[in-house]
Structures are given as structure tokens and as C-alpha cells.
Amino acid sequence: MVLLFKIGFLDVTWVDFVDIALVSILLYQVYKLIRGSIAVNIFLGILALYLVYLIVRAAQMELLATILGQFMGVGVLAMIILFQPEIRKFLLVIGRGTEFKENIFKTIANWRHQYHDDFDIHEVMEAAKALKATKTGALVVFSRDTELKFYVQTGDALDSAVNKRLLLSIFNKHSPLHDGAVIIHKGRIKAARCVLPVSENDNLPPHFGLRHRAAVGMSENTDTLVMAISEESGRLILARNGKYLRSLKLKQVEHRVLQYLHNDEPARWEEEVKDEEPEPTESSPAKA
């Protein structure tokens, strides 16, 4: 190994620089992933404990080092349990971003096109327009690649074509199916009344109720695009990868849904989300 310089008894090589750079990137990515959730506090706590352990061990404080060493011994297992949702999310992000996956998608593009032609997005948009106008709460999950069997099973299976009247009937306040979410996959309404995971992100606006938290939570945990319409204000949000867009015009919503379905989303979707205009206050009504 090429020795760059020495600090006391430490031999510093270029590999050490690469090592430090990679660890820094990894830590930053982990921080970015868990930022805003309570997991960040646990992560910082574990990091602080580990640093203390390193110092204690270097100072050869045997007793304290042994006690902290016990914690560190079970640390990996504890971290897997504590960070289970974040690890899932991390692996999902990696899997989603690989070139391999992109190539596969391109290869089967024709098949994808055929299936999306079966699905008339205007039916959903017309339904969304009516739901917003009548302030009818709605939660719709678009799943491009997976059937979401686990979530479908939490509701009532339907397997019907997507059409405006059916969506309006489902979300009608007097319908027994109106509670929970509708899942759309391969141009079919797979199920209604589905229960979605609720986001624990502390940074979501306080006025977000369970419906919106469920939309964001679902997008955190799965590779889906979720649309929520508020019963209180008629406001619509689109959630993706734990982020959300609001104040969108219906044309923009349609565009986003199509981009998602055709796997043609802008690389900077998440950054764009952060730049969205702030939620209007009570005195300034929502635009969407």
C-alpha cells in the first residue's frame, strides 16, 4: 500500500482517504434517509455511544470499555430491529436506482405501454376533480410494478376497471367502501378499504391528518405514488418516496401520475418537492 504520510504511530495511505470518504458518504446518505423521523435521534444516540466507546477503549479504561463493549456486541442486532423500516427504505432506494432495473424496464417497455393503454388516466382525473369539488376524502395508491398483495389483503378485493363512477361510488361518504385506500395496479382497481402504513415523519405539517400521513407513509414504504384528497379542504397531495407535492393543478397531477406509470419520472422529483410553495394558511385558501 502506498504510504502518504505518518501521524505519530499512524500510517496514512490513499486507501484511508477513500475509506473515510466512503464512510462519510454512507453516513450522509443514512442521515438524509432518516432525517425528519425519530430514527435520527436513535441514530445520533448510537453514534455518540460508539464514539465514547472508541475513546474509552483508546484510553484503556477497562471497566467502562467492557460495559460499553457489551452494548456494541448486540448493537448490530439492535440496529436491525430498531431501523427495520429505514433499512427497508434504504434497500428499496438502492433497488429502485440501479441501472440493471432501468435496463430491464426499457427492455419490457412495449409490454408496459400496452398495459398502460388499458388504463384511462382521465377517469381518475375526472373523479379527482369531482371529489375535490365536493370535498370528499379519497386515498388512491398507484402501483406500477407490484401487486401490493399485503396491502390489498387488508381491504376488500375488487379487480375492476378504473372508471370515474366507480371511484366516486367507492369514496362516497355513505359507501361501506369509502374508508381506507383504493389500490390501482395494471389498470385495475385491485381493492378498496385498504389500510396503509402511517408516516412517523415529525416534519409533516401539523394539519396533516391520518389520511395524508397514510399517503406519505405508503410512499415511504413502497415504490408507489399515492394521491390523497382531504375531506376537510378538498386539497390534493401526491406522495412519493416519503415526500409530497401539493398545490398542484389537476393537469400537473395527471402528468405526474403518467410519468410515474411510464417510469419516466424526473431524477429530481424529491428536490422539486421540497421547493413546493408553502401550504396556504387558513386565511389564504389552497389553490389546488
Ligand SMILES: Nc1ncnc2c1ncn2[C@@H]1O[C@H](COP(=O)(O)OP(=O)(O)OP(=O)(O)O)[C@@H](O)[C@H]1O
Ligand atoms: N392508515 C390508513 N390507511 C388508510 N386510510 C386511512 C388511514 N388512516 C386514515 N385513513 C382514512 O382517512 C380518513 C380520515 O382520517 P383523518 O380524519 O384522520 O384524516 P384527515 O387528514 O384529518 O382527513 P382529511 O384528509 O379528509 O382532511 C379515515 O376515515 C380513513 O378513511
